Amino acid sequence: MRYMVTYDLYESIRNTNQWLGATALAMASYPATGLVAHPAFQLMAAWGEVTERTFSRMVAKPDWNINSVVGQDGRDHVVQIDREVKRPFGDLIRFEVLGRPEKPRRILLVPPMSGHYSTLVRSTVQSLLPDAEVWVADWHNARDIPVSMGKFDIEDYTLYLMDFMRHLGPDTNVIAVCQPAPLALAATAYLAELEPEAQPRTLTLIGGPIDPDAAPTDVTDFGRRVTMGQLENLALQRVGFKYPGVGRMVYPGLAQLSSFMSMNAERHAKAFSDQILRTAKGESSDHDKHNRFYDEYLAVMDMTAEFYLSTVERIFKSREIARNEFVVDGHKVDMGKITSVAVKTVEGEEDDISAPGQCLAALDLLTGLPDEKKAAHVEPGAGHYGIFAGKSWRNNIRPLVLNFIDANAGPAKRKLSAVT
Structure with a gap:
């Protein structure tokens, strides 16, 4: 897992999910769908909006926003x-x-x-x-x-x-x-x-x-259960060709985020499902409690x-x-x-x-x-x-x-x- 292709594979998966979210949002928001009064389109648009935002903020450093x-x-x-x-x-x-x-x-x-x-x-x-x-x-x-x-x-x-x-x-x-x-x-x-x-x-x-x-x-x-050899072989990757640090051995932020999320998987899953429903009902906002927290929590660094x-x-x-x-x-x-x-x-x-x-x-x-x-x-x-x-x-x-x-x-x- 040390090869650059693995790092780029993670980035490709993230990028694909971001694209899927944007595509779902665009398709479900097409004006013609307004002719069909069905909540499936609202849920699809809401899923797309939440998914696109979730995966896009994983690679962007948040601003301090202290003005x-x-x-x-x-x-x-x-x-x-x-x-x-x-x-x-x-x-x-x-x-x-x-x-x-x-x-x-x-x-x-x-x-x-x-x-x-x-x-x-x-x-x-x-x-x-x-x-x-x-x-x-x-x-x-x-x-x-x-x-x-x-x-x-x-x-x-x-x-x-x-x-x-x-x-x-x-x-x-x-x-x-x-x-x-x-x-x-x-x-x-x-x-x-x-x-x-x-x-x-x-x-x-x-x-x-x-x-x-x-x-x-x-x-x-x-830390006690895992040996240093296991960590070195399973957790580390080389930065891919997309970034200035190409070739540098790192512990990827996405891997760390996965471990963070897995510690409270049920709570995070519920938070996102609830956010999708709120978005479908028009009750969410750009700076609501969910987005304020996850805009920071999902922004990870290597x-x-x-x-x-x-x-x-x-x-x-x-x-x-x-x-x-x-x-x-x-x-x-x-x-x-x-x-x-x-x-x-x-x-x-x-x-x-x-x-x-x-x-x-x-x-x-x-x-x-x-x-x-x-x-x-x-x-x-x-x-x-x-x-x-x-x-x-x-x-x-x-x-x-x-x-x-x-x-x-x-x-x-x-x-x-x-x-x-």
Whole structure:
């Protein structure tokens, strides 16, 4: 399955389904069908509309769609996205709110690289912007990166995070969501040991697999059952001729999406069948609840093969972070070197991806950090998505995180300047 033809076959299947949906919609919407008052045409058109939209958004990166923020003066302030650090596999972008004084809270939000684009945390960014200056690590789709740009594994990911932290300076508050939590912890420890003046002020880890064995889930069980050889031979493919990354070994986003969907197959099937019926009745809209969710959920990106394999082998199987044996660029990272960065873990009681206990394990690794700089929160009834982008985040977790940042603010280490 490593050959380019396999990757192109997946793309052909997706493209064919998109075409079938568009064809069904066009045929059932032909004016002549109005002469026959039969619901079959309405259902056919509705199926076509939903199917075309479903398969077309799988290859399009969603837009951030964050255009303005209401300031304390009651005015709408335009939001401008600036790329401050550009790298082949990911950029550091800033959501600059024009026309307002710079906020003292400076937040680096690190989204997961687990098959979805960084826009997965769009609502998280929107909720933070009124009260903070926000930067986001914007990861790139591996299929769009030429092979000549080299490799990208979890060590490179960690080095990228260190570069972003250096750029932002010591007044930064890092929030890592899900997959990057262990690597953000490692990057902070690396800086704490070798470049303490560049380490962030606070680190908030949300639903991340610091120790996958602390509370096993279907995700961790899969990592245990499947051998690295099986993963390499069955999950990886080479990017086909359609994209700039032709020939690059990747774990395709469509394969990751299939595994995501299969975990809750019945719920997704019902969601789409209900949407088809609503569309047939004229009750759906371009930005209804279903489309808002699936426009983001179905937009997937490829991961480099080395990133995917090193994540499974070193984070889940060998548990290098959990055992404090993680090595970056030939240097063994010691989590105990973190002595001044306040660290908070956030978990969801009903999280079926990173169950409660996996993220909390980070605090046990921080042997050099005083207890008063450690904090933990388990959100009752919250699932994985809810702890960083859902109602639980908006109503409970966000205020707790901002209070944690403020409680550990200390004296400013850099001069703030007005945003123009």
